[in-house]
Amino acid sequence: MPLEPLQFLSVLVLHGPNLNLLGQREPEIYGSLTLAEINHLLEEEGQNLQAEIHIVQSNHEGVLVDAIHAASKKHQGILINAGAYTHTSVAIHDAIAAVNLPTVEVHLSNIYKREAFRHHSYIAAVAIGQISGFGAESYRLGLQALVHYLRKMS
Numbered sequence: 001m002p003l004e005p006l007q008f009l010s011v012l013v014l015h016g017p018n019l020n021l022l023g024q025r026e027p028e029i030y031g032s033l034t035l036a037e038i039n040h041l042l043e044e045e046g047q048n049l050q051a052e053i054h055i056v057q058s059n060h061e062g063v064l065v066d067a068i069h070a071a072s073k074k075h076q077g078i079l080i081n082a083g084a085y086t087h088t089s090v091a092i093h094d095a096i097a098a099v100n101l102p103t104v105e106v107h108l109s110n111i112y113k114r115e116a117f118r119h120h121s122y123i124a125a126v127a128i129g130q131i132s133g134f135g136a137e138s139y140r141l142g143l144q145a146l147v148h149y150l151r152k153m154s
């Protein structure tokens, strides 16, 4: 019997401030891959998972909020590394709550092993889950977890 074709999924990938500098930014903490290389890895993983991904990076909180609002009509889920906004942004928390799209939070570094100000995440309370500390692999694991969750829902 032929297999059922998998349902088409579209995921918004959001990278927050300073992540455009990956590769040169504190490589001992964030690794040596550039953002373009991480995005390529995500595109490949998206193909494996039969999910289309749309990627946005911004250093501006409002741009990230606008992208989350626009996602509700275009995408089924959100993968987000909000960078430093993780620890400060009630606005991003509220935007995710408002669109009510399943969201997975990722971090390259293990935020709980670092300075105390990184231990609290405003995203965590509105995310289905969080992956932190596996370097670029956090993104791949996060995408797998999100797509798995979305397929179970449908």
Ligand code: DQA
Residues within 6 Å of the ligand: 017, 018, 019, 081, 082, 083, 084, 085, 086, 106, 107, 108, 109, 110, 111, 118
């Ligand atoms: C980060 C962790 C944040 O604390 C930091 O501000 C970042 C990157 C990470 O991916 O490990 O910019 O989100």
